[in-house]
Amino acid sequence: xxxxxxxxxxxxxxxxxxxxxxxxxxxxxxxxxxxxxxxxxxxxxxxxxxxxxxxxxxxxxxxxxxxxxxxxxxxxxxxxxxxxxxxxxxxxxxxxxxxxxxxxxxxxxxxxxxxxxxxxxxxxxxxxxxxxxxxxxxxxxxxxxxxxxxxxxxxxxxxxxxxxxxxxxxxxxxxxxxxxxxxxxxxxxxxxxxxxxxxxxxxxxxxxxxxxxxxxxxxxxxxxxxxxxxxxxxxxxxxxxxxxxx
Amino acid sequence: xxxxxxxxxxxxxxxxxxxxxxxxxxxxxxxxxxxxxxxxxxxxxxxxxxxxxxxxxxxxxxxxxxxxxxxxxxxxxxxxxxxxxxxxxxxxxxxxxxxxxxxxxxxxxxxxxxxxxxxxxxxxxxxxxxxxxxxxxxxxxxxxxxxxxxxxxxxxxxxxxxxxxxxxxxxxxxxxxxxxxxxxxxxxxxxxxxxxxxxxxxxxxxxxxxxxxxxxxxxxxxxxxxxxxxxxxxxxxxxxxxxxxxxxxxxxxxxxxxxxxxxxxxxxxxxxxxxxxxxxxxxxxxxxxxxxxxxxxxxxxxxxxxxxxxxxxxxxxxxxxxxxxxxxxxxxxxxxxxxxxxxxxxxxxxxxxxxxxxxxxxxxxxxxxxxxxxxxxxxxxxxxxxxxxxxxxxxxxxxxxxxxxxxxxxxxxxxxxxxxxxxxxxxxxxxxxxxxxxxx
Numbered sequence: 001x002x003x004x005x006x007x008x009x010x011x012x013x014x015x016x017x018x019x020x021x022x023x024x025x026x027x028x029x030x031x032x033x034x035x036x037x038x039x040x041x042x043x044x045x046x047x048x049x050x051x052x053x054x055x056x057x058x059x060x061x062x063x064x065x066x067x068x069x070x071x072x073x074x075x076x077x078x079x080x081x082x083x084x085x086x087x088x089x090x091x092x093x094x095x096x097x098x099x100x101x102x103x104x105x106x107x108x109x110x111x112x113x114x115x116x117x118x119x120x121x122x123x124x125x126x127x128x129x130x131x132x133x134x135x136x137x138x139x140x141x142x143x144x145x146x147x148x149x150x151x152x153x154x155x156x157x158x159x160x161x162x163x164x165x166x167x168x169x170x171x172x173x174x175x176x177x178x179x180x181x182x183x184x185x186x187x188x189x190x191x192x193x194x195x196x197x198x199x200x201x202x203x204x205x206x207x208x209x210x211x212x213x214x215x216x217x218x219x220x221x222x223x224x225x226x227x228x229x230x231x232x233x234x235x236x237x238x239x240x241x242x243x244x245x246x
Numbered sequence: 247x248x249x250x251x252x253x254x255x256x257x258x259x260x261x262x263x264x265x266x267x268x269x270x271x272x273x274x275x276x277x278x279x280x281x282x283x284x285x286x287x288x289x290x291x292x293x294x295x296x297x298x299x300x301x302x303x304x305x306x307x308x309x310x311x312x313x314x315x316x317x318x319x320x321x322x323x324x325x326x327x328x329x330x331x332x333x334x335x336x337x338x339x340x341x342x343x344x345x346x347x348x349x350x351x352x353x354x355x356x357x358x359x360x361x362x363x364x365x366x367x368x369x370x371x372x373x374x375x376x377x378x379x380x381x382x383x384x385x386x387x388x389x390x391x392x393x394x395x396x397x398x399x400x401x402x403x404x405x406x407x408x409x410x411x412x413x414x415x416x417x418x419x420x421x422x423x424x425x426x427x428x429x430x431x432x433x434x435x436x437x438x439x440x441x442x443x444x445x446x447x448x449x450x451x452x453x454x455x456x457x458x459x460x461x462x463x464x465x466x467x468x469x470x471x472x473x474x475x476x477x478x479x480x481x482x483x484x485x486x487x488x489x490x491x492x493x494x495x496x497x498x499x500x501x502x503x504x505x506x507x508x509x510x511x512x513x514x515x516x517x518x519x520x521x522x523x524x525x526x527x528x529x530x531x532x533x534x535x536x537x538x539x540x541x542x543x544x545x546x547x548x549x550x551x552x553x554x555x556x557x558x559x560x561x562x563x564x565x566x567x568x569x570x571x572x573x574x575x576x577x578x579x580x581x582x583x584x585x586x587x588x589x590x591x592x593x594x595x596x597x598x599x600x601x602x603x604x605x606x607x608x609x610x611x612x613x614x615x616x617x618x619x620x621x622x623x624x625x626x627x628x629x630x631x632x633x634x635x636x637x638x639x640x641x642x643x644x645x646x647x648x649x650x651x652x653x654x655x656x657x658x659x660x661x662x663x664x665x666x667x668x669x670x671x672x673x674x675x676x677x678x679x680x681x682x683x684x685x686x
Contacts, residue, residue, distance in 0.1 A: 040271065043315055047338065048314060048338070
């Protein structure tokens, strides 16, 4: 039986992952902004077999609450095996170009607040010399593109931060997983009208995440074909790439 | 026609249906999309015709409403959101010794869709419809109100919503009473019968002692063999299953849509003769897992594609009384003489347990279900079958219909005007406008 902390538990991918753990009879601690939605998810996970589900409503951009979240989670689950960080916002690139506040807000949510939260958390895990930290990043962090480079910049910064953490924590047996999903059919992307072959369902991404955590993978692209797509995208020379409309 | 996200299982009619997703049961109803003027809940798109479509309107996509709320493993009472699939309920309740009280022929329907069509199954002669086991539901109406309806509270709205085709508002959650079982297996007997006479006799002999009865018939056989087939009767059994693993979904799928229907006179004749003669002995017994027993077609993903780009038409009618038996014979002769029909033609005797639903389809009599590749000739055939059904005071199943006339519908469902009084003013469907003569 594992003890799993889910940050951003209201996201479709996180909810689907939590269901997999619940089905295994694990213990969960869920954090999200909306208290009513947390209760709805918690009831569902209990019916699906979770041994225990605790919830805490909090906005992760409110850094004053990070210590409280970590303390409450460890209090409820002293063994804390897995931390899944799954929150984020997909900003409108156009408004980020017009409005500095929009751009900085998205950097704050997707990058700064994650660093602020992980820094004290991993110190605790390091001391106990166990646990896995799994963080949802994005393929968008692999290369800056005109259509979403503010989002991409935050995710790219996050990727480097996680690389460093992984390197630092390896000797403490604390594992760090970077998750890079492609297009996923969730409320976060509901405003994008086209749905093609590249789109995946949150349940499939969640299954990939849980497998990657079980196998202690370092970096996963989900679905796996994105590894190849991003390899190609990364290898296009900048002189050509800058002229592309991506 | 561009592939729409929202289709019906028969792939006829094909329309560019737009929808909006409802993520949480506490959310308010979405507004219809720009340029559209009505709403209709959409589950998993497994009804065959147009009860799940709303041409010129917006469907409310309920896929996200797939959360359980409570389950009591002692009493078998389950409460869940309306977008939960029956397959998900089975995965939860079978290991705990519970089963759906009534199940249709596919597990890939939502509980909300099953309720809105008041589905029935192989145990109708004993158990009635799913609606008989609904203990409570919450209805979200376009005026923003939420009404809990039970057999004792808001009874009229409850009766309108059971089998109400999604028109009375959005069902956010449902509470049902499950049925206790000793394990996932059934003991099934399959008995070969030579004609319709034998089918009726077998039904009479079996319907008391067997919870599940249904017959497959060879729709090509004529003359003295008219209505020959295989009669299946079964009960749950306490045997242990060697392989009750997780539900892994279909094992094979139809990978693409062929450019024409694979169902034709030749393939039908070959299949029907093969299937009838496959069972050598008069009677054989097997122990079978609930998935192949209740959901044989679920084993083949996207099987509806075999009917090609024009799609298919399903027809299910119920024919009451002695006259119904004569009419059934006439129908089968008509179908066999044209070489039409399908691989899976099903006959069953419905019982007399009444559903609370005003628009509920099942009623005492014999029910016939089959599908046809879409063609102009089939429309003429189905009009003839409708005339025969009307003649004996029968009915046709809205969940499977895409073409019945307003006249037929109103004769099959004489309480339709009473029902219309409960429709949410913001809700409508392609089916409803068609059968009430408001074509749009």
